[in-house]
Amino acid sequence: MTRSGLRKWYPESLRTFGTISVPELLVKYIKEERIKPEKSRFQGLATYHDPCNFGRKSEMEFGRGFYDEPRWIMDRCLENWVELYPNKKYQTCCGGGGGTLTTPYDRERTFYGRKKMEQIRAAGAQMFVTLCHACHGQVNDIKKTYGMEDLDVKYLWELVLECLQI
Amino acid sequence: MNKSSKIIDPGRSDRLRFAAWPHSPDDCLACGLCSSLCPASGIDGFDPRKVLRMVELGRIEELVEARWLWLCTMCSKCVVYCPMQINISDIVRSIRTLWDREKIPGDLHTGLVRALKTGNVNALSSQEFVSRMQAIADEIAAEPGFEGFTVPIDKEGANLLLTVHNKLVLRFPQDMKHLWKVLYLANEDWTITSENPEGSNWGYFNGDDPAAKILVGRIVDHMKNLKIKNLLWPE
Helix, strand or coil, rough: HHHHHHHHHCCHHCCEEEEEEEHHHHHHHHHHCCCCCCCCCCCEEEEEEECCCCCHHHHHHHCCCCHHHHHHHHHHCCCEEEEECHHHHHHHCCCCCCHHHHHCCCHHHHHCCCHHHHHHHHCCCEEEECCHHHHHHHHHEEEEEECCCCCCCHHHHHHHHHCCCC | CHHHHHHCCCCCHHHHHHHCCCCCCHCCCCCCCCHHHCCCCCCCCCHHHHHHHHHHCCCCHHHHCCCCHHHHHCCHHHHHCCCCCCCCHHHHHHHHHCCHHHHHCCCHHHHHHHHHHCCCCCCCCHHHHHHHHHHHHHHHHHCCCCCCCCCEEECCCCCCCCCCCCHHHCCCCCHHHHHHHHHHCCCCEEECCCCEEECCCHHHHHHHHHHHHHHEEEEHHHHHHHHCEEEEECC
């Protein structure tokens, strides 16, 4: 929304400062060797979920989705991760976006998430990595209902941090 | 209410109201791809194709009362698959714009009002927000490898503005630490702000453009007033 809003209402401001997304920032830090994640930290199978706003909606509105950056980072943090299917532009929404987490419709929101949970189960992942606060909150909130209490839900930058030697 | 008379009365279709919308609902082929793939289809009567037909038939009074309209996440998967490229998400959001603000379910409107009034959805005073942020920073500074960690607040000339997600402030403060630590280890020159610290924009969800514009404008003001070089996209 901030990105759309800046372009729509404050286009002149975009000439006065730069902008960057979280996955681009993490790629930059790793490429400049300001941080050096190591792959030895996690052995279990992980998966990555494309949030609507970073992927499909960004591609539709601004011509490019952030698909490659998170995957490049996953490759640098994990030996063992798989894609969800379908993914990228055709990904299935988790059900936590668009403000649904703030509505009183918890049962409906939980039911909405069944397709996402089935995908994660089918992938056999023990760790679920994403970029979006809504996706993170939704999957963490409903995983118990789907018998997946042990699913480790992580922000991508949290994964990166845990793969650093401090 | 006699619903069938509404359905067959083409005079009810309010074309002027929808003239500014990106797509005419007339474009819909009624193929049902959107409804087939939407994870919310069938929940409490929600169905994207039905929404389009209701718009086409001018049944706006029902759409601005239908609680199922808020089950849609505007994820736009239906838009990707629509053979006529109808922007169904935009249409859902435009209907939400027509809702009486007081009838919007849950906290989407009330939270937005708090954000407009106090600078944040949680309605914390600037002083309380800052002290909470500093408490988190103190915890980080007590961990090995992060000695001397502080959270930069209102730092003029910083390289990067970080907005704060409202959910993390009160409910998940521990989750704030991961990114802060990465910024610290990467030696980033970053800052948050003591006033209007949030980036998420509930005006987007509930279709309130004037409010959304104010919230985006606050970020523009931070960038200008503090002469910050780069903005980290909030969402």
